[in-house]
Amino acid sequence: MIEHEKLSGGLFTITINEPSKLNSLTLSDFTRIAKLIQQADADDEIIAVFLQSTGRFFSSGAQFDYFGEFEGMEPEKKEQRLRSEIATMNVYVADVFAQHSKPLVCCLNGPAIGLAASLVLLCDIVYAMNDQVYLLFPFSSLGFAAELGCSVTAPLKLGINRTNEHFVFSTKIQYKDMLQARLIAKDFHLRPGKTAEFNSQVHTLVQESLEGKNRHAMLNIQQLLSQKDALVRAQGRETSVTLPFWLHGEPLKRFKQLQTRQRKHRL
Template sequence: MSQPKIITSKSGSIFRITINRPSKKNAVDSETYKLLIENLALADKDDDISMTVITGVGDFFSSGNEFSASKIKNIAEDPKSATTLVQQFVDALIGHSKVLIGLVNGPAIGIACTTLALFDCVVCTDDAYFSCPFTKLGLLPEGTSSLSFPLIMGHSKAAQMLLFSEKMSANEAKQAGLVNIVIPRQLFKAESEKILQKYAQLMPQSLLKAKQLMRTQQQRHLLHSANQQEIEAIQHQWIQPETSRNVQKAFSKPNTSKI
């Protein structure tokens, strides 16, 4: 019997979404995207919920989009259909009304890294790293990172990740403003739970109204526009023959991290 790709639970005002694909380093496929989108919508509609938490099972938060030879071929043949779920997932994060917390239990790569800029709080293990290897593969920034990363960390640090495909350590990501709190791995489960319970004591109506004031309609519009522009650019990029060749070559290597 196959394991569920997403595990959810509700405890008081906290709704937890856990990516459960440890054998795939929590890579995100089409089914996982659909489940993430569905559960973000469920949390959004639940009046009892004030915080939505996303984390992963195992040593990886998520290695990003899952690629295989057949999937790469399908994307190259119909990039518009292939990127629809990515766009919907990012839009769901942008529009999410609850306080969004990422418990980053390990490396965050590609879409798993870029979308952290849309979270309200990111807590990570001290051995986590953050990587956007798009230009290594001939791909392009996603998850609104072309807008959000420069706003959060400044152009030079954003360029380090998005233009030059350089990794950031947990402490570097904290200094850059992408991460709020870094916790030693051996203490991560217990200490991150303490943080959640502390935040759960805050007044929910006040908490959600404060987020609404911080994430204005104008800001949401800019983020949705950035998402649309990135997706259109990515669709065009996949039409280029060298793109699928580069990605195919990269993911044919053993132990290659997904993006």
């Protein structure tokens, strides 16, 4: 469930709220998040946008049960759906994040997996709730390639050597790695179970930091620092590389193995 709220002081929150499922996301959820970012961008009263979550995970990634819908589907129909849903979603969501004009703040309360980890890297500022947070890009384990612009954002924010290691071997990018790479702007050192308090503290910090700042200067700085051109180029490249894996069925097979516990989850 994706919720949103317009707060006082020009703040806009987008909340992933499905803690019983570790905030796993459907493809429609990713599209919904992108549409809300566009909505906030179009609202002149909004100054900053927050991508946040609930419970102990930021998001465990894509929902397994969604991919079960493809089982037994006619090959032609399956290919049509994969192209229209997976490829289109990736291009649309990455494009919205590339084009956004207002500071996008991630409240990282816990682990972020797969496409959800890609969303974290697309944010402009990342705050951590504690040292238990991590990112995991299990693309090689699941049988497909990088998506949602992470072939650009990960090397930019973590370094090319560290990205190669974690992407190729599907290993966790731990808190200490994110801290060393300066990906995390601040650690709030709150214990597990304090996600609501963490989100509120981030809102307060950002609102206080925005006081007295020139709005037009902020927006222009945001535009100058954006990696829009690189992200736009990455959309087509990532889609053309990863879509054949989906069409050949390897990710669908491995998602089913995870769902039926034939394959151990990297969590």
